[in-house]
């Protein structure tokens with residue numbers, strides 16, 4: 001396992017300043033930051049960002065992207081998340097679907113989807129989890145049966161973020177019964193408005209609509225929407241999950257909360273509050289350096305899956321700790337309708353923080369991946 005110390009180059013620092021200036025101009029002064037992926041789904045903002053070349057940055061230029069490095073993308077994403085910008089529309093397509101299409105998609109799929117993703121106009125959800133398959137993804141039961149010209153899909157996906165707002169989702173499904181449960185799985189690109197598909201909300205504790213249940217009833221998916229090889233879905237989905245981990249989204253979810261605490265109460269901090277903010281800031285910087293090291297290592301062409309799993313583990317535990325510590329030292333009642341931004345964000349964070357260590361793989365599962373990776377490395 002390697003976390004090589006690294007810093008941003010002057011050009012990368014300039015990019016950071018450009019993004020900050022853009023955000024200062026675009027976001028109103030009373031803007032309520034989204035907490036992590038709680039950022040709003042705002043197609044107009046995604047298009048403006050894309051016009052600056054900051055969506056699909058890592059997509060090669062031949063497909064309409066920016067051809068940027070993983071660290072350049074890291075810089076932009078870090079600024080967007082620190083500001084709590086409304087990035088939900090393009091988020092999954094940009095972070096996850098685009099690299100998956102580049103790795104496994106057909107030329108035709110790349111030519112059709114990638115320029116649209118880079119323009120901030122084509123939005124994806126993730127269709128992995130099912131009622132009885134979350135951590136244990138290999139037990140998915142959504143099944144695709146071969147028919148003339150394509151596949152008929154039946155089954156149920158759950159916890160599908162933003163499926164009611166997006167255009168497509170990549171669905172992990174069983175295309176043949178297999179004795180080895182890791183074989184016989186495939187990925188299909190499914191239109192979220194296809195006939196036979198029903199998207200129903202699963203509301204958050206606070207009433208918010210982020211999640212969905214998606215039911216397939218004989219949904220037809222044409223052959224040219226098979227992503228990668230039929231039967232290679234397990235290998236593909238596990239590589240895809242590496243893009244989902246280790247990024248700034250795993251330690252910046254509550255940055256807006258920390259910032260609001262300092263901005264609104266910093267002048268009158270007592271010793272305990274000052275110490276709490278100091279500790280939270282120091283830890284944030286340490287985790288950020290680890291995440292940056294992973295991005296730099298990706299830039300060099302390495303595949304730091306174990307490092308990525310560990311950064312997500314410590315990053316998301318850090319996020320939950322910040323919520324608990326601030327709640328304790330602030331000494332306030334939880335009030336979603338509070339007069340100050342900090343109070344409103346704290347109420348939201350208390351209700352959503354449990355999800356930080358679930359989405360993208362639970363803490364236990366990530367530690368198991370890291371342990372297996374380290375054991376393998378020793379052998």
Ligand SMILES: Cc1cc2nc3c(=O)[nH]c(=O)nc-3n(C[C@H](O)[C@H](O)[C@H](O)COP(=O)(O)OP(=O)(O)OC[C@H]3O[C@@H](n4cnc5c(N)ncnc54)[C@H](O)[C@@H]3O)c2cc1C
Nearest residue numbers: 126127128129133134135159160161355358359360362364
């Ligand atoms: C905010 C949020 C957004 C999400 N968005 C999406 C999405 O868009 N698309 C999608 O497909 N999914 C999504 N998910 C689902 C998420 O990926 C799953 O919730 C997660 O993988 C855990 O699966 P599960 O809920 O079935 O829990 P389970 O797998 O049932 O786990 C329950 C508990 O058992 C533990 N456990 C399970 N297996 C092991 C093991 N082998 N060893 C030790 N402990 C174990 C887990 O750590 C956990 O504590 C989202 C989840 C959240 C919270």
